[in-house]
Amino acid sequence: MRFKHRYFLCELVLEDPRQRHVITQGTVYHNVKEIVARLHGDFGVAAVSVALSVKYLNAYTGIIFIRSLKNYHKILGSSLPFITSLENRGQRYPCFINTLHIAGTIRSCQRFLIQYNREQLDRLLRNCTNPSEKENIRQSIVSCTLKSVEESEFTEDEEME
Structure with missing residues (x-):
């Protein structure tokens, strides 16, 4: 069961x-x-x-x-x-x-967390006044994907072995 x-x-x-x-x-x-x-x-x-x-x-x-x-x-x-x-x-x-x-599943929680973080970064982007801050937040939004999370977990597992 x-x-x-x-x-x-x-x-x-x-x-x-x-x-x-x-x-x-x-x-x-x-x-x-x-x-x-x-x-x-x-x-x-x-x-x-x-x-x-x-x-x-x-x-x-x-x-x-x-x-x-x-x-x-x-x-x-x-x-x-x-x-x-x-x-x-x-x-x-x-x-x-x-x-x-x-x-x-944990995987669906991870997907939700990525989407949630992306929305939080979008809110921060709207409140930015400095152009350099906006560019940093844009880079964070672009790097916020499930593929990059899976790759980082995979490399951590390899390093542990």
């Missing part, structure tokens, strides 16, 4: 963005489990814990991929907005987690 999953593409917004490097995948995992337990009790945490994992966390951009079972993804999705801070080694970091997209 195959287990179906749902992937949450989330954005971690910290009150002080300089503290992003302190947040780890384990920190997010334990805080998510804690909020699910507080909101949905023993059943909620047991249902979500079966396949809950933080697949990816980018400390620079604050992007997070969280995996859950398809049958219980609504429990996880209803709990994420209630995270107001993350606790790591006795320190509390005020934040919130913004869910950008929910999909059945």
Whole structure:
């Protein structure tokens, strides 16, 4: 039997963005489990814990991929907005987690993220006043393709071997 999953593409917004490097995948995992337990009790945490994992966390951009079972993804999705801070080694970091997209595969989340970043760059382009800033943002928009992401992941995998 195959287990179906749902992937949450989330954005971690910290009150002080300089503290992003302190947040780890384990920190997010334990805080998510804690909020699910507080909101949905023993059943909620047991249902979500079966396949809950933080697949990816980018400390620079604050992007997070969280995996859950398809049958219980609504429990996880209803709990994420209630995270107001993350606790790591006795320190509390005020934040919130913004869910950008929910999909059945990581690949579709990546496609959405590329499109989302392209739209954000377009917004920045409209607000630019300096011609050199506009050119830098245009170059970023041009380089924002799925093919370049796949190639960079492929080269990283080769370097690891």
